Amino acid sequence: MPELPDVEVFRQYVEENSIGCKVAAVHAPLTGILKDTSPQALGRSLGGLELTATRRHGKYLAIFAGGKGCLVLHFGMTGFLQHLQKKQQEPQHVRLRLDFQDGQALVYDCSRKLGSVRWQRSFPAFLQRKGLGPDALEASQHEFFSLMHKRKGSVKTALMRQQVLAGIGNVYSDEILFKARMHPRTRLAQLASESLQKLHSIMHTVLQTAIDKGAAPEQFPRSWLLRAMSEDKGCPICGGEIVRENIGGRNAHLCPMCQN
DNA sequence: AGGACGCCCTGTTCGC
DNA sequence: TGCGAACAGGGCGTCC
Numbered sequence: 529m530p531e532l533p534d535v536e537v538f539r540q541y542v543e544e545n546s547i548g549c550k551v552a553a554v555h556a557p558l559t560g561i562l563k564d565t566s567p568q569a570l571g572r573s574l575g576g577l578e579l580t581a582t583r584r585h586g587k588y589l590a591i592f593a594g595g596k597g598c599l600v601l602h603f604g605m606t607g608f609l610q611h612l613q614k615k616q617q618e619p620q621h622v623r624l625r626l627d628f629q630d631g632q633a634l635v636y637d638c639s640r641k642l643g644s645v646r647w648q649r650s651f652p653a654f655l656q657r658k659g660l661g662p663d664a665l666e667a668s669q670h671e672f673f674s675l676m677h678k679r680k681g682s683v684k685t686a687l688m689r690q691q692v693l694a695g696i697g698n699v700y701s702d703e704i705l706f707k708a709r710m711h712p713r714t715r716l717a718q719l720a721s722e723s724l725q726k727l728h729s730i731m732h733t734v735l736q737t738a739i740d741k742g743a744a745p746e747q748f749p750r751s752w753l754l755r756a757m758s759e760d761k762g763c764p765i766c767g768g769e770i771v772r773e774n775i776g777g778r779n780a781h782l783c784p785m786c787q788n
Numbered sequence: 789a790g791g792a793c794g795c796c797c798t799g800t801t802c803g804c
Numbered sequence: 805t806g807c808g809a810a811c812a813g814g815g816c817g818t819c820c
Contacts, residue, residue, distance in 0.1 A: 529814080602814080641798075682791090777794085778814090779813085
C-alpha cells in the first residue's frame with residue numbers, strides 16, 4: 529500500500545539508479561492502468577528521451593524526461609518499481625517497461641492494476657487538476673492547522689483525504705493517530721489548537737522516520753504500532769490487543785485502551 | 789459537507 | 805486436499 533514514505537523511497541531509488549538513462553524503447557501493454565494515453569502514444573512521447581529528474585507529491589511520483597514532460601506514476605495498492613540490470617529477470621506483473629540504451633531497464637509492476645501511469649506536460653498542472661492538497665511532509669504547522677481547523681469530520685478521514693493533505697493513507701494514518709493517542713473517530717471540531725499542533729508534529733515525525741527506515745515496518749522503532757503489527761504483537765504501550773474498526777470503508781487499527 | 793457504500797482489480801487467506 | 809468465497813484498499817463516483 530504505497531503511501532508517502534513508500535513513494536519517497538521509490539523516488540530516491542529512481543534518482544539513484546535510473547536518472548541519466550536514455551529510453552530506447554517503451555513497453556506498455558494495454559491495461560487499465562494507462563490513463564489518458566495509449567501504448568503507442570506513450571512510446572512516441574518517451575522514446576529517445578533521457579530521464580532527468582524526479583519529483584513526488586503525496587502518493588504521486590513524477591519522472592521527468594528530456595525536458596518534454598513527465599511520466600506520472602501512482603502505485604495503487606501493489607505497485608512498485610525495479611531497475612533491472614542487463615538480462616536480469618523481470619518481476620511477474622510488469623505493466624510498464626522502459627528499455628534503456630545500455631540494456632538496463634526500469635519496470636513498473638502492479639499486480640492488482642489499481643495504480644496508474646500517465647504522460648503529462650506539466651506536473652503542477654496535473655496536481656492542480658486533481659485538486660490535491662499540499663504534500664503532507666511539506667505542509668507547515670500553520671498550513672496544517674488552517675486545513676484541519678475548518679473541517680468537521682473525523683480526524684482519520686481528514687488525514688487520509690488527498691484533497692486536504694496529500695500522501696497519507698490507511699496505514700500511516702493508523703500510526704499517526706496511535707502516536708497521538710487519538711481515536712480515529714475523534715471529531716476535528718472537538719480538538720483544541722494545541723492538539724492539532726501536536727498532531728502536525730507527530731505526522732511529520734512519523735513520515736520522516738518511515739522514510740529514513742526505508743518504509744520497511746520491521747525497521748520501524750519498537751514503540752510503533754506498525755512495527756508491532758508486522759510482528760503480530762499487541763499494543764507497544766500497554767500490551768493490549770489491537771482491534772480493527774471500519775471507518776469510511778477502511779479498516780482502522782487501534783489500541784482501544786491507549787487511544788480515546 | 790461528510791459519511792456510507794459500491795466498484796475496480798487479483799494474489800492471498802480462510803472456511804467448508 | 806481442493807475449491808470457491810472473502811478479503812485487502814487507493815481513488816473515484818453516487819447517494820443521502
